[in-house]
Amino acid sequence: MNPKRKQRLLIILGMVFGLGIAVGLVMYALSQNINLFFTPTQIATGTAPNDQFIRVGGMVREGSVSRDPTSLKVAFDVTDFDHNVRVTYTGILPDLFREGQGVVVQGRVHDGLFAATEVLAKHDENYMPPEVTEALRQSGQLDKMMGKN
């Protein structure tokens, strides 16, 4: 093999090696950090895993928000209009969080309650997170919602 080919071969081997390690690392990290999405119905019917980090999307049920009078604890229902999930959260809610609006919450199911570590509401009033659209479509409530708007 002439030296130039040899060098090129080494470069390519180095690149393949580096990329291989990177892809392995990425895949491992992905498998550890993927959050699956579930609908309120799936949680109510027990399809969703307990004590595993997941996301749930739906609408905040009207009149369901209740606050602890002395701390930042808050609880509310996320609904797809078939089933509700009671969500507990401690902290500051996003500006666009309000009853009747779509939210996505991240956290774990424990004893039938969803303990959220993060509550996401989006910055555009007309924007519906794809997860929420999906949850409403699965419960057959999407057309009703769209009709309402």
Add this chain to the structure above:
Amino acid sequence: MFAEFGHFALVTAFAIAICQGMIPLYGYATQQDTLIATAKPLALLQGFALAVSFAVLTHGFLVHDFSIHYVANNSNLYLPWYFRMSAVWGAHEGSLLLWALILAGWGVAVSLFSRGIPEHMAAIVLSVMGMIGIGFIAFMLFTSNPFERLLPFAPANGKDLNPLLQDPGLIFHPPMLYMGYVGLSVAYAFAMAALIAGRLDATWARWSRPWTTIAWSFLTFGIALGSWWAYYELGWGGWWFWDPVENASLIPWLVATALMHSLAVTEKRGLFRSWTVLLAIAAFSLSLLGTFLVRSGVLTSVHAFANDPERGVFILGFLIVVIGGSLTLYAIRAAAVSEPGRFGWLSRESWLLFNNLMLTVLAVSVLLGTLYPLLVDAVGGGKVSVGPPFFNAVFVPLTAILVSFMVFGPLTSWQHMKDTRQYRPLIVAAIVSILVGALWPTQMLGDYSIASALGTVLALWLVLGTLLDIWQRRLEYGSAWVMARKVGAGFFGMWVAHIGVAVTVFGVAMVENHTEHRDVRMGPGDVQALGPYEVRFIQMESLQGPNYSSEMGTFEVWEGSRLYQAVTPEKRVYSASQMTMTEAAIDPGFTRDLYIALGEPLGDGDWAVRLSIKPFVDWIWGGSFLMGFGGIIAILDRRYRRARARQQQPVTPAEQATVV
């Protein structure tokens, strides 16, 4: 009638872009100088037509022409004039117009500043840019016309600009970012021109380099401004969220950074040529992908607009044409490229190869993480999301490796370094960095953190390594004065940018490991401790702004028995959209930011309040500014301006050898 004039200008620009995309290229193919010569005037004309179009839309905003659909949706009688100016690019249609205008602007710049480049090369470059222009203007005309009318029922008042965007940050962030995104199209066009003309050599790299570097600088500024804006306007004091749209700007940045370094090797040594072309194609394609992600709403993101899928399909199609077309051209042409010259294991080429490898791996990892939810959804795997833990787990260690080896490249000679004497002082630098870095976290708030120590070690190591490089150049030239004149702006730019990386790394390490952060419930009269301070909630009051009403809290920050400062965070409700916005009160400082924001009212006059001390957070953006500024210094290098004089000289044997 005025808006129709803008629309007309847009259609004219479309026609000119078509001419610009076809005629010079045809002229090149058939060797007709008169047709080749049309490239520059056409580029100027296209720039002019788009400037007119943009001016008309701006005028529509300034005079409150709510019969224009876009103006009615994104402006309001009570919106101050400067936000009406920036509202032009506050939503989909207008930001596309800005995109097209900036693209045409780069075309104008290429036609004005390409005198050192042979006429036919400049013509092909402009032709390629014309084709990109065709795509974007067509996108606007067929799916997102900013001049669409709401007639005969024009509303009396507009819906107002999204309150998040009513901020000075928005005035500068998108134009800067687009300058970067679109600027990469110049690097792309140069690569295409090199492939078409079969001139993939060192000269091509020298032409392309300043354009790539300046685009990279703008991209750096744009990303930094976006991050800064998110920090103080999005409300929650984070500076990077690994949001898909942020990633969409970071990925081209990483690739463009690799491209800059690879171009250096191609210019100086004639090596890595095919790879450099691939990077140029990738950088621009990834910018387009970024645009696609933002504009199509396929990903959940803070930037996502409610949007129709038709637009996404259009950009996706365009993306496929651009990537497919350029890769085909690459496959046909690049095979003929031979790589002259070799380099030893210990050479600057090796280090830059390592740099490219790491940056590519980083870009690919971020890309995988960003697109993974789309891929899983496409194969029916359900909705998943990939959160910050993934990105941190991959990005942070790889960046640490990259940064720890950054000092070696500049200290190593090209081709082959026989002895490693130049590395020896690095041992001292390493010892100093490790000692100081290991002790540093004890000086900060909060617990000792290994990550913080590592970040400090890396930052210090990079600064010392860069200073060592400067010192060795000084010795080489005999005196600082001679060095300053002889060494070239390129080196100064690199030093500034590398120190910028160190500053940013240090800022990130401090913020991520020593932030003191508390969410608390407070009412007027309550007191909370925050690091060395005591925060007192004094009162709440209601205020009326031009287009919003506000609840403003007054907080006093006490340092022992001394009043340090009174700050006033706000909660605003914008009248037209009824959107609530958080205006955080930030007391910026060299070594820390004091951050106080109001959450929601909790009843009984109590509020949720976020209190933070963010150490060295401004260093993140300060460092990014240094990086971008370094790029600007680098393009002032004399040899780019000398290019013309050299062009007329006969080709030297060395150059001859590199011409394919």
